[in-house]
Amino acid sequence: MIDYGSVLNNTVKEIKPSGIRKFFDIAATMDDVISLSVGEPDFQTPWEVRKAGITSLERGKTKYTSNRGLDNLREEINNYLTRKYNISYDPESEILVTVGGSEAIDAAVRAIVSPGDEVIIPQPSYVCYEPIAALAGGKPVIIETKAQDDFKLTKKQLQDAITDKTKLLILPFPNNPTGAVMEQKDLEEISDVLKGTNIMVISDEIYSELTFTNGGHIATASVKGMYERTITVNGFSKAFSMTGWRLGYACGPKEIMSQITKIHQFAIMCAPTTSQYAAVWALKHCDEDVEHMTKEYNRRRRLITKGFNDIGLSCREPLGAFYAFPSIKSTGLSSEEFCERLLSEYRVAVVPGTAFGKGGEGFIRVSYCYSTEHILEALDRIKKFVEGLKK
């Protein structure tokens, strides 16, 4: 008999499985559950994009592409980033097409972090950064962003977290789950703190198209002093409703990108060919579709924010991504208790804030990737639940 406990990698064994899994499994067994838990667009991939994928298959485009991705896809990624965010990368040496933003993050962290290096991760945030840093032998250093700072990373917090071992800062904005965004002045402050250091930044901007500030999304790399230290990660999942196509990209200084490309080359070879052809079409022709989806998300965002505030669960205006992050502190329940009771008593599934880090206690994450009718029905049930708690 093999003792599997002893054959497994220790770091892997120490990674905690997502606690939310159990919760989702329970929800899946109930047939009258109304969910606001899925962090995936409800829109279909625009038809023209799907057709571009089909056409590529009909034309026999079924082989590997180059490791970095199709030439014209990298060119279109550069055109897109220039057009939208005023940053530019050399398609030959500074852009890598990856299997979703997730692979880009993983490969970038592995390329930069050596054992013992500290990786600063603001939380609440998406759950992948901590385990990825740990797998690379890095030491995650958590900064808890605060509601009173609108869940932004502040200059002070960053200064306090930096040591001589700090190698990398993750900037997960627009943020899942808080909906926080970093605006021009916020990023300038971060740039000031990092000035003169060798600290690199991975800026996960997967939700960039879903930014609802007047100024729109500000790419970290577009801020003075940041370009040379930033790896910009983005992708097609959220902006173009292309989650299942698994396509993202990383852009940054060529000295770093050539090393990231080695990891990608040996672990992945190349991103899916069909998806790459579809993505070329998306970047060239789908600005209007993106605008349409963003407008719809924006309406739902206003509806859900007002809905929670009317119920008495204080909810800051989320300025990015497609989540609201209302406070449930007034109910006296913990985030997990709130979610469990809401699910079992009123059949609504939302995610406890603690799933995204300890700092999420007292909050719940509510996705608005659902039709307005669905959202209104869920709000109605949540209202009844909260009113019942007061009695």
Added chain:
Amino acid sequence: MNIELLKLLYRNAKYTEEELATMLDISEDEVKAEIKQMTKDGIICGYKAVIDWEKIDNPYVSAIIELNVVPKAGIGFEEVAEQIASYDQVESVYLMSGVYDLNVVVRAKTLQDIARFVARELATMETVNSTATHFVLRRYKELDSKLFIGEKDGRGQLFI
């Protein structure tokens, strides 16, 4: 005139004024005033539920009738179209491009009722040259609403 307000009402006429105001980021009073004005101007002509009649007993039957009509000098198709539209059985009347002129959707209790209506009322009109009646067998989508059930949220319960 607020086109975005119209689009939302066309999607779901049951949104409350408060919900419409929130979604459009305008005041409730503005929503009320806009709806009132657009109704007065005949832009908003009515509100209806989308009903799948097949799910109840004794449902209606419907037919689409293609009419070839001789247009009248000066008034064209208007007179006959308005005359046809005045029947209660008639759900909609469209002037068409192509091989026929008027497309009339008729609703009645039975197939025989529709047949009688076509034979007695439509075919006998002086300006109507010919009719072709197509009975509707099944509706799959009506006014943007899908009428088949069992369509589930296909998204996996991934934790993202």
